[in-house]
Amino acid sequence: MKGNYSILQQNFGKHLRFLREERSLSLRELSSRCELDSSKISKIENGKTNLQLSTIFELAKGLEIEAKKLLDFKM
């Protein structure tokens, strides 16, 4: 992408990590509940990925929450 969205990615990542730890899931546990590699989830949580819509929904599936909750963070 043209713009720099690293702050956005970092905020998303922090929020994801919060939601995962809130459920006491390890990266590999969350990974096994959706179609995502654990190392990829790690990268997302560390703000290194501008993930796609489908990936957001996979994460929501794994966390058993509505996808919109994953965007429920302050910028």
Added chain:
Amino acid sequence: MKGNYSILQQNFGKHLRFLREERSLSLRELSSRCELDSSKISKIENGKTNLQLSTIFELAKGLEIEAKKLLDFKM
């Protein structure tokens, strides 16, 4: 992506179109309010794109809504 997310993309697209038309914005008008090409927005609305997190936030900016509202649709 491995899985087929066309239904997801289509539902997102329909919802986006609803939100845009609700505000009486043309594709080019919305386009001018964010850093997105109008033909790209057209493709998103027609379910042809698995858009990225940054693009969701650009659309939210253009529509002047919270990004999570863009994921507030039924699957």
Added chain:
DNA sequence: TATTTTGTGGTCTTTTAAGTCTACAATTAA
């Protein structure tokens, strides 16, 4: 102590979103 678990970083290939433009038919407005 020995052993699993955990998070992370790297590699490599394939796929595709992003970005930028052009063109055009169908509406809509002047």
Added chain:
DNA sequence: TTAATTGTAGACTTAAAAGACCACAAAATA
């Protein structure tokens, strides 16, 4: 009837996400 607007589709390049691995240090557990 012109002229402008609107939605859409296509071409093309570049950057990067996805996907599937492997390896390892540190931390937790047995």
